[in-house]
Amino acid sequence: MEMTKRERFLAFAGFRAVDRVPRHASYTPHMLEKMTAHLGQSPLQHFDMDTGGGAGLQPPEDHVSPDYSIYHPGRQHGKDGFTIDGHGCGHVEHGFYHFTEYISPMAEATRIEELEDYPIPSREYWSDAGMKQAATDAHAAGVHTQIFVGHMYENAWQVRGYEPFLEDLLLRRDWAEVVLDKFCDNNLIVAEAAAKAGYDCIATGDDVANQQALMFRPELWRQVMKPRWAKVIAAARAHKPDVHVWYHSDGNIWDILDDLVEIGITILNPVQPECMDPLAIRKRFGKNLAFDGCIGTQTTFPFGTAAQMRSTVGDLGQALRAAEGGLMLAPTHVLEPEVPVDNVSAFFDACDALSTLAKDSVET
Secondary structure, X not given: OXXXXXXXXXXXXXXXXXXXXXXXXXXXXXXXXXXXXXXXXXXXXXXXXXXOEOOOOEOOOOOOOOOHHHHOOOOOOOEOOEEEOOOOOEEEEOOOOOOEEEEOOOOOOOOHHHHHHOXXXXXXXXXXXXXXXXXXXHHHOOOOEEEEOOOOHHHHHHHHOHHHHHHHHHHOHHHHHXXXXXXXXXXXXXXXXXXXXXXXXXXXXXXXXXXXXEOOOHHHHHHHHHHHHHXXXXXXXXXXXXXXXXXXXXXXXXXXXXXXXXXXXXXXXXXXXXXXXXXXXXXXXXXXXXXXXXXXXXXXXXXXXXXXXXXXXXXXXHHOOHHHOOEEEEEOOOEOOOOOHHHHHHHHHHHHHHHHHHHHHHHO
């Protein structure tokens, strides 16, 4: 019997049999254009993907965003390839696709008071009406609900500056925590609101690792980041105990996987095969940790053949017993322009082949 996308998501996340292996992919703007030209329509419509629905909190009508331009003297938003994002970070285009140079507004701060005064508006009084309506609409359409509650470490270093923030963590811990708490508090508000609205999943995460290991000692992550994410998750679970929690980090985060499971993470993304072995993680955590991703955007997608793509997807899906849940297949990152269009089609074809096995399993 065919499942709705929501039923399929909940079965996947709960390690129950699925009628087909869930899958999805996202694209950079240039790759989206290339795929659309190849397919004759957007790949977002062409491929049947298992993506969720949802909406965030909305500011009140009288809300006025901070004037972040004062932190970027001599530059003007929208001029000479310079823009300012919603947290006040500057971005400079250098003509290479979607990549930009970060300009951190607090990189030159010399007093903790400057960080304390940096304006990140609280979400406390923002409206959840749109969030609730999006949940109602998605569930009525048979789609699971999911909302990204925000980053923490990533936003903090982007505002403070990468090297200054790492120095703060080691030498001026209270400085780092001032910035972290601005984002932690808002993440908690969004997560709690989503749980109250009945969302199936809240998405979280920070890129805290490189190809080989964490960016810093695991003990530092446990002291600083872990308790803050634990607080966010606990706030959501206080209102919806069965809400799934999706966590993203690129790289090798093996050293904190036990910690992530301990604080309530149920879905891990992207499980880069170049950095961690999905089979080893499954062997260690069993049904305590579902996977979203696993197909390498550093290897198979850009450099493999279509045949290798089908083999990689098929072998992994069978090794991880994807028909029994616990695996959503996806590129381990957004697809870049160098990916051959045939490899994308081969990815979805291979997912379909696995799904035939899953359907047979469910019907049996």
